[in-house]
């Protein structure tokens with residue numbers, strides 16, 4: 397079985413996710429752009445805060461279409477007690493996602509339950525902790541990500557680019 401797995405920093409975590417991927421329920425190979433085939437590359441992405449600063453350490457991430465993506469977010473704050481999360485939204489929906497998230501409150505990680513514009517989200521993550529989310533790559537395009545904690549999205553944001561699949565996929 398062909399796999400393209402990135403092992404950036406934490407091999408143990410990557411191995412765990414690989415195992416999780418192996419037990420992932422396979423829905424079918426040709427039922428749509430977001431279906432996950434058994435040959436789907438598994439992409440590990442890592443992002444964090446810039447220490448105590450209210451910004452992401454990466455403003456851009458990318459992954460190929462058809463991949464199973466795992467984003468691990470690290471809240472690297474040490475001095476400042478501040479929660480953050482990582483939210484991937486449909487293009488152009490950031491304002492409504494944030495507005496509805498504020499209304500949903502901290503008990504919902506500042507993300508409205510079942511918001512159709514939210515593609516993926518991690519939990520609200522306290523300082524010094526990490527959280528991750530695994531999801532099928534959306535169709536090729538540019539998708540905004542942000543921290544949904546009220547007020548953070550103005551500076552705590554970036555873009556995930558989904559690149560088209562190469563020939564042979």
Ligand SMILES: [Cu+2]
Pocket residue numbers: 450479480481543544545548552
């Ligand atoms: Cu934040």
